[in-house]
Amino acid sequence: MSTLIERHLYDVVVIGAGGAGLRAAIEARLAGKRTAIISKSLFGKAHTVMAEGGAAAAMGNVNSRDNWMVHFRDTMRGGKFLNNFRMAELHAKEAPERIWELETYGALFDRTKDGKISQRNFGGHEYPRLAHVGDRTGLELIRTLQQKIVSLQQEDFAETGSYDSRIRVFQETTITELLLDGDRVAGAFGYYRESGEFVLFEAPAVVLATGGVGRSYKVTSNSWEYTGDGHALALRAGATLINMEFLQFHPTGMVWPPSVKGILVTESVRGDGGVLRNSEGKRFMFDYVPDVFRKQYAETEEEADRWYTDADNNRRPPELLPRDEVARAINSEVKAGRGSPAGGVFLDIASRMPAEQIIRRLPSMHHQFKELADVDITKEPMEVGPTCHYVMGGVEVEPDTGAAFGTVQGLFAAGEVSGGMHGSNRLGGNSLSDLLVFGKRAGEHASAYVETLQARPKPSKVDVAAAAEVALAPLVRAGGENPYTLQQDLQAVMGDLVGIIRREGELTDALKKLQELRVRVANVSASGGRRYNPGWHLAIDLRNMLVVSECTAKAALEREESRGGHTREDFPKMSPEWRRVNLVCSLEETGEVHLERKPVPRMRDELFDLFDRSELAKYVTDEELAEREAE
Amino acid sequence: MKRHFRVWRGDASGGDLRDFDVEVNEGEVVLDIIHRLQATETPDLACRWNCKAGKCGSCSMEINGKPRLGCMTRMSTFEENETITITPIRTFPVIRDLVTDVSFNYEKARETPAFAPPPGVAPGEYRMQQIDVERSQEFRKCIECFLCQNTCHVIRDHDENKPAFSGPRYFIRAAELDMHPLDDRSDRKEYAQASQGLGFCNITKCCTEVCPEHIKITDNAIIPMKERVVDRRYDPLVWLGRKILRRDQLGSDNMAPSTTPGVAGTSGGIPSSRARRPEGAPVGPDGHMDIAELVAPLQGGLSPFGEDMTFPLPPEEVTYHHPEKDR
Ligand SMILES: Cc1cc2nc3c(=O)[nH]c(=O)nc-3n(C[C@H](O)[C@H](O)[C@H](O)COP(=O)(O)OP(=O)(O)OC[C@H]3O[C@@H](n4cnc5c(N)ncnc54)[C@H](O)[C@@H]3O)c2cc1C
Ligand code: SF4
Ligand code: SF4
Ligand code: FES
Numbered sequence: 039m040s041t042l043i044e045r046h047l048y049d050v051v052v053i054g055a056g057g058a059g060l061r062a063a064i065e066a067r068l069a070g071k072r073t074a075i076i077s078k079s080l081f082g083k084a085h086t087v088m089a090e091g092g093a094a095a096a097m098g099n100v101n102s103r104d105n106w107m108v109h110f111r112d113t114m115r116g117g118k119f120l121n122n123f124r125m126a127e128l129h130a131k132e133a134p135e136r137i138w139e140l141e142t143y144g145a146l147f148d149r150t151k152d153g154k155i156s157q158r159n160f161g162g163h164e165y166p167r168l169a170h171v172g173d174r175t176g177l178e179l180i181r182t183l184q185q186k187i188v189s190l191q192q193e194d195f196a197e198t199g200s201y202d203s204r205i206r207v208f209q210e211t212t213i214t215e216l217l218l219d220g221d222r223v224a225g226a227f228g229y230y231r232e233s234g235e236f237v238l239f240e241a242p243a244v245v246l247a248t249g250g251v252g253r254s255y256k257v258t259s260n261s262w263e264y265t266g267d268g269h270a271l272a273l274r275a276g277a278t279l280i281n282m283e284f285l286q287f288h289p290t291g292m293v294w295p296p297s298v299k300g301i302l303v304t305e306s307v308r309g310d311g312g313v314l315r316n317s318e319g320k321r322f323m324f325d326y327v328p329d330v331f332r333k334q335y336a337e338t339e340e341e342a343d344r345w346y347t348d349a350d351n352n353r354r355p356p357e358l359l360p361r362d363e364v365a366r367a368i369n370s371e372v373k374a375g376r377g378s379p380a381g382g383v384f385l386d387i388a389s390r391m392p393a394e395q396i397i398r399r400l401p402s403m404h405h406q407f408k409e410l411a412d413v414d415i416t417k418e419p420m421e422v423g424p425t426c427h428y429v430m431g432g433v434e435v436e437p438d439t440g441a442a443f444g445t446v447q448g449l450f451a452a453g454e455v456s457g458g459m460h461g462s463n464r465l466g467g468n469s470l471s472d473l474l475v476f477g478k479r480a481g482e483h484a485s486a487y488v489e490t491l492q493a494r495p496k497p498s499k500v501d502v503a504a505a506a507e508v509a510l511a512p513l514v515r516a517g518g519e520n521p522y523t524l525q526q527d528l529q530a531v532m533g534d535l536v537g538i539i540r541r542e543g544e545l546t547d548a549l550k551k552l553q554e555l556r557v558r559v560a561n562v563s564a565s566g567g568r569r570y571n572p573g574w575h576l577a578i579d580l581r582n583m584l585v586v587s588e589c590t591a592k593a594a595l596e597r598e599e600s601r602g603g604h605t606r607e608d609f610p611k612m613s614p615e616w617r618r619v620n621l622v623c624s625l626e627e628t629g630e631v632h633l634e635r636k637p638v639p640r641m642r643d644e645l646f647d648l649f650d651r652s653e654l655a656k657y658v659t660d661e662e663l664a665e666r667e668a669e
Numbered sequence: 670m671k672r673h674f675r676v677w678r679g680d681a682s683g684g685d686l687r688d689f690d691v692e693v694n695e696g697e698v699v700l701d702i703i704h705r706l707q708a709t710e711t712p713d714l715a716c717r718w719n720c721k722a723g724k725c726g727s728c729s730m731e732i733n734g735k736p737r738l739g740c741m742t743r744m745s746t747f748e749e750n751e752t753i754t755i756t757p758i759r760t761f762p763v764i765r766d767l768v769t770d771v772s773f774n775y776e777k778a779r780e781t782p783a784f785a786p787p788p789g790v791a792p793g794e795y796r797m798q799q800i801d802v803e804r805s806q807e808f809r810k811c812i813e814c815f816l817c818q819n820t821c822h823v824i825r826d827h828d829e830n831k832p833a834f835s836g837p838r839y840f841i842r843a844a845e846l847d848m849h850p851l852d853d854r855s856d857r858k859e860y861a862q863a864s865q866g867l868g869f870c871n872i873t874k875c876c877t878e879v880c881p882e883h884i885k886i887t888d889n890a891i892i893p894m895k896e897r898v899v900d901r902r903y904d905p906l907v908w909l910g911r912k913i914l915r916r917d918q919l920g921s922d923n924m925a926p927s928t929t930p931g932v933a934g935t936s937g938g939i940p941s942s943r944a945r946r947p948e949g950a951p952v953g954p955d956g957h958m959d960i961a962e963l964v965a966p967l968q969g970g971l972s973p974f975g976e977d978m979t980f981p982l983p984p985e986e987v988t989y990h991h992p993e994k995d996r
Contacts, residue, residue: 079717079719079725079727080717080727080771081775082813083719083725083726083727083813084719085719085720087719087720087724087725087812088720088722088724088725097793134793135792135793138792138793138795139792141792141795142786142792142795143784143786144783144784144786144846144849144852146797146802146805146806146809146849147802148799148802149797149798149799149802152796153796153797153798154796156799171806171809172806174724174810177724177809177810177812178809181809181811185783185784186783188778188779188781188783189783189784191779192779192782192783195779201779209775232764232768232770261718261719261720261721261725262718262719263719294696295695295696296694296695296696296697296701297696297697297698297701297743298696298722301721301722402724405723405883406722406723406724409723409741409743409881410698410722410723410740410741410743411696411743412743412745520708520712521712522707522708522709522712523708526708564712564713565712565713566712566713567713569680569715569764569765570715570764570765570766570768571713571715572707572712572713572714572715572716573707573712573713574713
């Protein structure tokens with residue numbers, strides 16, 4: 039087999055063409071850096087297109103009482119105070135600017151009566167805050183950024199005669215390894231999916247924007263792309279991953295029929311009046327309001343129903359509790375034998391409003407279920423259940439710059455692949471704005487980092503050859519295991535043993551099984567040739583899924599409490615002691631995952647003071663409170 | 670239950686339909702079957718997909734000859750004993766199996782002038798009415814599945830038209846910008862005529878019929894764009910009141926026909942098609958465009974192959990030739 043390797047030189051290489059990657063690339067190009075964007079799928083098809091609900095930004099267009107401080111508070115509450123406070127602060131402050139900027143790129147959000155960007159309610163947000171376009175906000179976001187990149191390419195074309203002179207998109211290209219020169223990033227190695235040929239990008243700065251890890255789970259809303267590549271690339275390059283135990287299970291994924299299994303029913307169905315019922319027809323969420331939220335949520339159905347029309351004078355319905363609470367409630371109902379036939383619960387909007395209104399408010403939802411599953415949501419309730427949706431954990435980064443921690447330099451991360459911002463649980467809508475805020479920052483600081491370098495780091499020939507060998511191994515090896523079987527086995531381990539509710543015994547078991555899988559994955563083989571061979575591609579991705587799953591399982595075993603996206607049946611309480619601890623994974627020379635406890639950074643006083651003392655008491659230790667009081 | 674499938678396998682150098690008997694469960698879509706094939710008999714079967722929810726536009730293919738999204742084609746729509754034939758979309762050069770080279774579309778996207786922000790309006794100061802943005806929003810629903818591009822006869826069997834013809838996907842892009850309340854350029858129509866090859870289009874409506882997003886490509890974008898600039902005065906939409914239209918569309922300064930002859934001479938004043946009179950976009954009594962076509966009695970349109978055609982065709986009659994890569 040030929041090992042011809044195409045070479046490209048760039049200043050900044052952005053891996054990932056979702057919201058975060060595109061925003062980073064725009065910023066790098068605007069800073070005058072030669073920029074490459076690399077994506078596993080076609081340009082404009084990254085996962086971001088699937089986001090439905092909206093992008094959270096405290097613009098105050100619908101309720102003028104909203105501002106960044108309220109948004110910051112909601113974000114910290116949602117993440118159960120484990121968020122990196124600085125990221126949450128930057129995010130709340132900068133999100134409105136980033137959204138407005140999109141309008142200058144041509145985005146068309148839904149409008150308020152006075153012509154501003156309309157904002158909608160969403161679980162966990164105190165005021166209507168999500169800028170949206172019907173229920174296809176992610177599509178609008180990605181298309182807008184894609185078109186902005188095209189517009190920059192048109193400027194470059196006018197100036198230089200080449201569209202690709204300053205910013206180029208390499209679509210259907212997968213990066214399998216980062217290359218280092220000492221501890222500096224020197225480039226990225228990968229293959230073109232179309233031809234199977236190898237390609238080497240030499241660049242002093244790399245921005246990771248590869249999204250999440252959900253493909254390691256049985257029921258997931260995530261696509262084949264979400265194999266944790268960025269997480270694994272970062273680990274192997276010497277960076278660290280933070281709080282990988284926190285995975286968000288979206289409470290309302292479809293569980294039936296099979297063609298839509300895992301597909302999400304957006305939260306706006308609940309925001310607009312949809313309610314959850316068990317097999318007895320009971321609206322059970324009222325039984326699951328945790329103490330910390332007692333004050334904000336309605337106690338009777340009547341009060342909850344009044345909220346939809348008069349939000350100022352009524353408390354919100356418990357269906358709008360943060361996602362983890364809803365997911366847990368559904369899980370408990372199902373376990374108690376009150377679930378739907380397919381093992382979920384019923385989400386009912388049909389009986390709550392007239393059909394026309396449903397179609398007008400949720401056009402793509404209605405369309406999707408009609409077309410995909412022949413389910414008419416205006417007539418019958420949906421069967422929904424928890425679905426693996428989002429990973430809060432990720433590459434540990436410096437909050438202001440997005441630079442990865444650990445031993446490596448020149449590596450940046452933004453979007454779902456980075457960790458810290460959302461703490462133990464992400465609020466709906468905070469991801470799209472996170473992509474924009476930190477995508478921009480990562481692009482900006484990657485460019486600034488390139489400026490500071492005296493000489494370009496060079497990737498070593500040996501490393502390149504090694505990367506090529508690893509990538510080719512599954513094709514060369516004969517008689518190994520089928521990658522699809524291995525993936526299914528991995529999904530079973532993660533889904534059954536490291537799923538939404540966790541126990542010590544199962545987690546230890548999972549770690550053992552992952553070790554066995556590791557041996558099997560090392561022996562995977564793919565049939566067929568190098569051209570567009572999905573079996574081969576999966577075989578290469580498996581190694582990433584495995585190491586990231588190991589981090590999740592290890593961290594889940596270590597954290598002996600329940601918080602946000604991590605629920606331990608054997609430790610059902612949230613512990614203020616554990617709130618002070620971040621769990622950080624790195625990779626040892628031997629390839630073993632090393633787990634370490636690190637203190638959570640101390641929140642600045644003026645931010646701390648934004649919260650009610652009585653509220654803080656639920657989250658932080660008594661000493662910590664006393665310490666603050668003393669100051 | 671096992672069902673019979675024929676799937677095209679091969680690459681640019683050639684290929685053929687292969688027979689498979691695959692287990693099909695209740696509630697599945699065609700893409701589920703492809704995945705089952707990958708996980709069992711043919712791990713290297715090439716096929717694009719991402720969302721499996723009709724949102725990304727990756728899984729375009731031809732199913733029994735009809736351009737469809739694999740993830741949105743329910744198995745229950747076929748007869749129990751029907752053979753299902755799956756081929757790659759045929760307007761673009763095949764790479765492998767069901768994957769084609771769609772770079773044509775990305776090139777055309779790059780040639781379409783981008784949004785021009787209004788000078789002097791700061792970010793955060795953009796003000797637009799919902800009723801005004803809805804017209805463009807309809808076109809922004811596009812998931813870039815390129816099924817319309819694939820089905821348009823101007824390029825489907827005529828590779829030679831490709832350089833001069835951008836295709837329906839990019840006509841709606843031009844229309845979207847034309848109708849954008851704040852776009853600073855006022856020559857979108859002229860550009861579409863002169864440089865996108867709008868004149869090639871003879872309003873067959875095939876593109877509208879295949880669009881999985883039910884965008885009324887012809888009625889709402891192409892026809893309004895085709896109205897010659899001098900006809901603007903008679904645009905039925907003007908009757909709806911000035912607030913839907915932008916200032917520059919009503920002003921007299923750009924009423925003069927473009928002087929560039931354009932590909933088909935349309936913008937030079939030569940009428941493009943007399944086949945049917947241009948229709949304005951349908952507008953409800955409240956002045957809104959009907960953006961959710963779901964309320965319409967008929968979803969999409971009639972079959973582009975005629976309502977009396979039954980599938981699958983006998984294999985002898987399937988003339989499937991993949992166009993040569995023209996570079
Ligand atoms: C169904 C669904 C609904 C959602 N709804 C909302 C919502 O309403 N609001 C909200 O805020 N968030 C929502 N989210 C979450 C949000 O969409 C994602 O977290 C976000 O889009 C992630 O964006 P990203 O830029 O980090 O990565 P992505 O958009 O996922 O992009 C990842 C990119 O990296 C590329 N890539 C990955 N690995 C490699 C590699 N090895 N080599 C090269 N390229 C690679 C991929 O090809 C892709 O281009 C939703 C998510 C899902 C799945
Ligand atoms: S209406 Fe025009 S663009 Fe659409 S398919 Fe027919 S010729 Fe092509
Ligand atoms: S207009 Fe419709 S058919 Fe054409 S690319 Fe867009 S979504 Fe697909
Ligand atoms: S897989 Fe996304 S549209 Fe079919």
